[in-house]
Amino acid sequence: MLQEHAKLMALFQAAGEVVGRKKLQKIVYISKKFNAPFQERYNFHMFGPYSEELTLRVEELNSLGFVEEVREQKSGYYQYRYSLTPEGQTFLNQHQSAIVGNDTLFCRLNDNSSKFLELVSTILYFDDLTEAEVRDKVHTLKKKQNYSDEDFEEAYAFIDELTHLH
Amino acid sequence: MQGNRILPEEKVFKDPVHRYIHVRDELIWDLIGTREVQRLRRIRQLGTTFLTFHGAEHTRFNHSLGVYEIMRRIIDVFQGRPNWDENERLLCLAAAVLHDIGHGPFSHSFEKVYDTDHEAWTRRIILEDTEVNAVLRRMGDDFPEKVAEVIEKTYDNKLVVSMISSQIDADRMDYLQRDAFYTGVSYGHFDMERILRVMRPTEEQAVIKYTGMHAVEDYIMSRYQMYWQVYFHPVTRSAEVILSKLLHRVKDLYEKGYEFQTPPRHFIGFINNEITLEEYIKLDESVTMYYFQMWQEEEDAILQDLCRRFLDRRLFEHVEFDQHFVMNQWSELRQLFIDAGFDPDYYLVIDFSSDLPYDFYRPGEEEERMPIHLLTSDDRLRELSRESELVEAISGKKRTDQKVYFPKELLKAAGSDATKQRIQEILMDRGGA
Numbered sequence: 001m002l003q004e005h006a007k008l009m010a011l012f013q014a015a016g017e018v019v020g021r022k023k024l025q026k027i028v029y030i031s032k033k034f035n036a037p038f039q040e041r042y043n044f045h046m047f048g049p050y051s052e053e054l055t056l057r058v059e060e061l062n063s064l065g066f067v068e069e070v071r072e073q074k075s076g077y078y079q080y081r082y083s084l085t086p087e088g089q090t091f092l093n094q095h096q097s098a099i100v101g102n103d104t105l106f107c108r109l110n111d112n113s114s115k116f117l118e119l120v121s122t123i124l125y126f127d128d129l130t131e132a133e134v135r136d137k138v139h140t141l142k143k144k145q146n147y148s149d150e151d152f153e154e155a156y157a158f159i160d161e162l163t164h165l166h
Numbered sequence: 167m168q169g170n171r172i173l174p175e176e177k178v179f180k181d182p183v184h185r186y187i188h189v190r191d192e193l194i195w196d197l198i199g200t201r202e203v204q205r206l207r208r209i210r211q212l213g214t215t216f217l218t219f220h221g222a223e224h225t226r227f228n229h230s231l232g233v234y235e236i237m238r239r240i241i242d243v244f245q246g247r248p249n250w251d252e253n254e255r256l257l258c259l260a261a262a263v264l265h266d267i268g269h270g271p272f273s274h275s276f277e278k279v280y281d282t283d284h285e286a287w288t289r290r291i292i293l294e295d296t297e298v299n300a301v302l303r304r305m306g307d308d309f310p311e312k313v314a315e316v317i318e319k320t321y322d323n324k325l326v327v328s329m330i331s332s333q334i335d336a337d338r339m340d341y342l343q344r345d346a347f348y349t350g351v352s353y354g355h356f357d358m359e360r361i362l363r364v365m366r367p368t369e370e371q372a373v374i375k376y377t378g379m380h381a382v383e384d385y386i387m388s389r390y391q392m393y394w395q396v397y398f399h400p401v402t403r404s405a406e407v408i409l410s411k412l413l414h415r416v417k418d419l420y421e422k423g424y425e426f427q428t429p430p431r432h433f434i435g436f437i438n439n440e441i442t443l444e445e446y447i448k449l450d451e452s453v454t455m456y457y458f459q460m461w462q463e464e465e466d467a468i469l470q471d472l473c474r475r476f477l478d479r480r481l482f483e484h485v486e487f488d489q490h491f492v493m494n495q496w497s498e499l500r501q502l503f504i505d506a507g508f509d510p511d512y513y514l515v516i517d518f519s520s521d522l523p524y525d526f527y528r529p530g531e532e533e534e535r536m537p538i539h540l541l542t543s544d545d546r547l548r549e550l551s552r553e554s555e556l557v558e559a560i561s562g563k564k565r566t567d568q569k570v571y572f573p574k575e576l577l578k579a580a581g582s583d584a585t586k587q588r589i590q591e592i593l594m595d596r597g598g599a
Contacts, residue, residue, distance in 0.1 A: 056525075
C-alpha cells in the first residue's frame with residue numbers, strides 16, 4: 001500500500017530533515033537519475049527539473065500525518081522543513097520499503113545546498129548534450145545563478161562521486 | 167519570412183470559446199492540415215470526464231487551435247514592446263499548435279500503466295519523419311528542434327516559454343475556458359480580454375500590469391474551482407480508476423500468456439515497450455474503444471467486467487480515508503475482499519490527487535517554480551499572492567485528498583453475509599453510506 005509514498009518516507013528516514021522544497025525536488029530528481037525507483041514525473045522549469053506530482057505527494061504525506069511540514073518566514077518568502085513523524089516511522093516498520101540501498105545517496109544529496117543541487121540536476125537533465133553544450137545551456141537558462149567554472153567542476157566531480165556510490 | 171508566406175486570404179475556424187480562430191500564415195495552416203494534428207480530433211481533451219459531464223466530448227484538436235488563437239492575441243499585444251522579438255512569432259504559434267501533439271488516447275491512464283510519456287512522443291513527432299516535421303523544416307533545419315525546446319521549456323528565450331507554459335499562459339487560459347464551456351459548469355470563466363490587454367513581456371517571463379490584478383484574481387479563482395469541481399471530480403476519478411485497472415488487466419493477461427479472443431494487437435507495443443512512432447500515431451480513442459467493446463465478451467471475468475463497467479458507466483463507489491484506515495484497516499479490508507470473491511488488486515483501489523495531471527496556483531517557496539508576477543508602475547515585479555489577499559487565502563487551502571474506490575454492490579445486498587457486513591462496517595466508518 002502507498003508504495004510511492006513509502007519511497008519518499010524512506011528518503012526522509014535516511015536523510016533526516018530536508019530543508020526546502022526546491023532541495024527536496026532536486027534530491028528526488030538526482031536520485032532518479034541514479035536509478036532510485038521513484039516514479040514522479042519531472043518537467044523542466046525555470047529553476048531546473050520540477051515535479052508537481054512530488055509536491056502533491058509530499059502534501060498527501062503531510063495530510064496523512066506521516067511527514068511533518070514546518071513553514072518558516074524568511075525575508076520575503078517562506079521556507080519549508082520536512083521530516084518523518086513517529087507515525088510515518090511506524091508505517092515504514094510495518095511495510096517493507098520499496099526502496100533499499102539508497103541511504104548513502106540520499107544523505108550525500110541532503111548534505112548539499114539547493115543552489116548546488118539545482119546545478120547538478122540541470123546538468124543531469126541535459127545529459128544528452130556535450131559538456132560544452134551543457135555549460136552554454138546552463139549559462140543561458142540560469143543567467144541569474146551566475147554559476148562559475150569552479151561550480152561546474154564541483155558539480156561534475158560530485159556526479160562522478162555519485163556514479164561510484166553503488 | 168523564409169519558409170512561410172502570408173496566405174492570400176485569411177482562414178478562420180468558428181470556435182465556441184473564442185468565436186473565431188484566425189490563421190494568416192501558410193506554415194500554421196499547413197501544420198493544422200498534417201495527419202498528426204488531425205489525429206487530435208480523435209482524442210478527447212478531458213479523457214473520461216465525459217462520463218461525469220456528458221458535454222465534455224471536446225478534443226485536443228479544439229484545444230490546440232484555441233491555444234494557438236490565444237498565443238496569436240498575446241503576440242498582438244507584445245508587438246513593438248521592449249523584450250519582444252518579432253522573429254519569435256512563428257515559433258510561438260507553431261509551438262502553440264503542437265504543444266499537445268504527443269498525447270495519446272486516455273493518455274493519463276495509458277502513461278501510468280504502460281510507463282510511456284506524451285512529452286517524449288511530442289518530441290519524436292516534431293523531430294522524426296512525420297508530416298509535422300516536414301512542414302516545420304521549411305523554416306530551416308533547426309526550426310523543429312526550437313519548437314521542441316519551447317514545448318519542453320528548455321528554449322533559451324524564457325519569455326517565449328512562459329507564453330505557452332507558465333502559471334498564466336495560453337495553454338491554461340484556453341483549457342479553463344474550453345473545459346468550462348463543454349462541461350457546462352459555471353466556473354472557469356474569467357476576463358481573458360482584460361488579462362491579455364495588461365500582459366507585458368519582460369526578459370524572463372510574461373507579467374501582468376498591476377492594474378490587472380483583479381482580472382488575474384478571477385483567473386486564479388476559476389482555476390481553483392475547476393480543479394475541485396471538474397478535474398478532481400470523484401466520479402471522473404472513478405472512471406479513471408476502472409480504466410487504469412482495465413489496462414493493467416490486459417497487461418497482466420498478456421504477460422501470463424492468456425489467449426485473447428480479440429488479441430490486444432494495438433497494445434502489445436506498449437506492453438513490451440517497443441512501440442514504433444507510426445503505431446503510436448495510429449492509436450486513438452476509437453481504436454481503444456473498439457477493444458473495450460470486444461473484450462466485454464472475453465472469458466476472463468475481470469477483464470469482461472471492467473470493460474462492461476467502463477462502457478455502461480457502472481462506476482466504483484468511493485470513501486475518503488485517513489491515517490487510521492492506512493494503519494489499522496487496509497490489510498483486513500484486502501483480505502475481506504478476497505473472501506468476498508473480489509480480487510483487491512482490481513476492486514479495491516487507492517487514488518490520490520497526486521495521480522492527476524492538474525494543479526492550481528501556488529506561489530510555493532522561493533525558487534521552487536516561477537509564480538505570477540505583477541508589474542508595478544515603477545517597473546518593479548511583485549509576486550501575486552503577496553499583493554492579493556484573495557490569492558493568498560486560496561493558496562493556503564487544502565490541496566490534496568485521498569480516496570479508496572470499490573464496487574458499489576459491496577455496500578448493498580449484504581444480507582447475512584458476515585464478510586460483506588464487515589466490509590460495510592469499515593467503509594461506512596469512512597463515510598460511505
